[in-house]
């Protein structure tokens with residue numbers, strides 16, 4: 001699907017033991033009517049996380065939960081997990097906009113996810129530094145809705161530019177995002193209780209669907225923050241439940257050390273990318289995008 005061979009490293013051996021026929025073997029006793037717990041925000045080695053897809057799957061099966069892989073501007077891990085059909089999942093990604101705001105987009109099928117990626121993400125990705133695209137929030141949301149996605153705003157009160165109240169110039173666009181999205185992540189494993197509380201208040205005020213995710217960058221954090229959906233299903237019906245906002249609860253089981261370790265994992269991954277010179281950025285409208293331009 002996408003070209004970077006170095007990120008497909010764990011796929012062949014792992015794929016050999018996949019059993020597409022054994023849909024939901026991890027939940028063999030599942031009746032189809034029980035509630036389901038989902039970690040809606042997990043990172044893997046396809047972006048800045050530490051986990052392979054196999055480790056994600058093992059963690060989900062051990063905890064008996066589902067999860068959505070929301071790698072930064074990347075879908076291969078998410079689609080790989082979906083295709084294996086061993087744990088409940090939706091294809092998804094965390095996409096970063098030109099305004100330095102991130103969105104998580106969930107799709108009801110991998111084809112729509114891939115189409116969105118090909119049209120709105122892949123052509124705009126900068127080499128190596130993948131967190132934010134030179135693409136506006138407006139364009140990303142229009143593209144996502146065109147493919148029937150559910151859009152969620154993760155960690156709205158994160159640090160600095162990831163905080164929706166950071167900088168006056170983009171407030172108009174932020175307000176528009178808040179109008180158009182369906183969900184707000186009110187419980188994020190990397191955020192402080194205060195930031196999560198504020199997110200919850202915002203979500204209640206705007207009557208959006210409350211979502212929860214570990215934002216796991218470590219294997220140990222997967223499944224530590226969960227959203228409870230009223231009725232489970234594989235992919236399409238799970239998507240419908242999420243879209244309809246049928247959430248019955250939010251749960252967190254997180255040791256205090258995880259945010260610190262998770263933060264360190266992110267620093268390691270991003271630093272590794274920054275120092276792996278040479279770094280080149282595509283010139284856009286006559287000037288160089290991204291940073292650090294002095295490394296060129």
Ligand SMILES: [Fe+2]
Nearest residue numbers: 041043094215
């Ligand atoms: Fe994230």
